[in-house]
Amino acid sequence: MAGALHRSLAGPAVEILARYPEGRQRSAVMPLLRLAQEQDGYITEAAVEEIGGIVGLSSAEVVAVASFYTLFHLKPKGRHVISVCQNIACTMAGAEEIIEALEQELGIGSEGETTPDGAFTLERAECLATCEIAPCIQIDHDAMVKVTPASALALLEELRSVPSPDGPGAAPRWAAPRQASDPRSA
Numbered sequence: 001m002a003g004a005l006h007r008s009l010a011g012p013a014v015e016i017l018a019r020y021p022e023g024r025q026r027s028a029v030m031p032l033l034r035l036a037q038e039q040d041g042y043i044t045e046a047a048v049e050e051i052g053g054i055v056g057l058s059s060a061e062v063v064a065v066a067s068f069y070t071l072f073h074l075k076p077k078g079r080h081v082i083s084v085c086q087n088i089a090c091t092m093a094g095a096e097e098i099i100e101a102l103e104q105e106l107g108i109g110s111e112g113e114t115t116p117d118g119a120f121t122l123e124r125a126e127c128l129a130t131c132e133i134a135p136c137i138q139i140d141h142d143a144m145v146k147v148t149p150a151s152a153l154a155l156l157e158e159l160r161s162v163p164s165p166d167g168p169g170a171a172p173r174w175a176a177p178r179q180a181s182d183p184r185s186a
């Protein structure tokens with residue numbers, strides 16, 4: 001990710017740091033990470049260095065914070081991020097079949113890989129907190145429940161049919177959680 005574009009945080013950092021009492025400004029690492037991701041699409045190496053310099057942390061410490069939270073991305077993501085829950089309830093309800101169907105359709109693996117056109121990232125997730133209506137997937141920030149391989153592919157088609165503006169995370173928003181409809185049962 002060296003050389004990736006990064007917009008300076010120096011301006012907004014002044015206002016963000018002012019929210020914290022003297023001596024507590026390391027806590028600003030979180031809003032600065034969030035801002036960097038909003039601006040650059042993901043947390044670039046340049047952003048890590050700049051944030052570390054602003055709040056007085058090493059780059060390793062900034063990366064440690066960013067990598068703890070799944071909402072922060074340390075490498076580029078597709079416009080749509082599909083996360084399939086691989087925890088026990090979803091696995092027992094067929095999550096692996098969903099992952100296999102999506103891997104085949106997208107032509108990528110499920111360990112955070114992104115399609116060459118930058119449209120989709122496919123990843124495995126831990127419990128998405130809707131275990132009772134498993135299996136569950138999350139598309140960008142929206143939960144889909146009782147998903148089947150066929151309904152997952154139908155969701156994919158739905159995403160493909162909606163022209164997305166440029167930029168990570170740009171996606172049609174659904175009321176969550178939404179039950180994915182299986183075209184075979186229509």
Ligand code: FES
Pocket residue numbers: 085086087088089090091126127128129130131134135136
């Ligand atoms: S195990 Fe999948 S949502 Fe909890």
